[in-house]
Amino acid sequence: MADRGTLARIWASSADRHSMVDDAQGVVAGSMLAVLGISLLSNAGLLTGGTPGIAFLLHYATDLSFGICFFIVNLPFYYLAFRRMGPxxxxxxxxxxxxxxxxxxxxxxxxxxxxxxxxxGALFGGLVIGAGLLALFRHRASLGGVGILALYIQDRFGWRAGLVQLCFDGMILACSFFLASPYIIACSIIGAIVLNLTLAINHRKDRYIAM
Incomplete structure (x- = not known):
């Protein structure tokens, strides 16, 4: 198993190719794209996978806003991020x-x-969120939660982050059967597939070297 030092060297390797300004721009741009995609899903009454999906479930089931739910859901994953991916x-x-x-x-x-x-909403929302995650992944960031696990598993075992996240998303979307109609669930699954195929096809180290 790779220790923290090994993983830290993997993530730190981006410092030679991306400046702090590059990373800041990538994080902001990726977050903005993700928010746009989330807005499309939310206004269509859809769900998605990952921590955004968990936040959507809480948002639809309670009176809390998506933003608050999303921030709270991610809190437990920062410890894993720090231990496995570095500060x-x-x-x-x-x-x-x-x-x-x-x-x-x-x-x-x-x-x-x-x-x-x-x-x-599923097609465009999934695609836009996928593009936002690509920007974040390429600047060594994520939207937390499942994304952290997917990136760690990709670096540890070589499994593509998009495919790993697709498996987790399937489990999260299964919970939506208690909150949504079959059509909404079907569209949500389509959106999750579009999102994760965007990652699986485009997030490959052998195709993108400026990391």
Whole structure:
């Protein structure tokens, strides 16, 4: 098993190719794309996988906003991020989660997305969130939770992060059968597939070297 020092060297390798400004831009841009995709899913009444999916479940089942749920759900995963990925990854991930939580609260005030068709919301929402995660992954950050586990498993065992996350997402979406109609669930699954295929196809170290 790779120890913390080995993983720290893997994640620290990005410092030679991405500057702090590059990383800051990547984290902000990735978070903004994720928020846009989340807004599409939310306005279509859909769910997704990962910690956003857990936050959606809590949001639909309670009176709490998505942003608050998303921030709270990610709190337990920072310890794993720090132990396995190092402080730099943890700080960037915390920043991405904080930005996403904050913008998801504010964006509806400035961007009206009403009457979003569930299938369209699934296709475009999944694709946009996938693009946002790609930006975060390439700058050694994530949206926390399942993303941290997926990235660790990819570096430890060589399994693609997108496919790993797809398995976790399937389990999370299974819980949605208690909260949504079959059509909404079907569209949510389509969105999760689009999101994770975007990651699986594009997030490969042999195709992207400026990490």
């Amino acid at each position: 730099a990854f943890t700080l960037r991930t915390f920043a991405a989660v904080a930005i996403t939580s904050m913008l998801s609260e504010q964006l509806p005030r400035y961007l009206g997305l009403n009457d979003v068709d569930p299938l369209v």
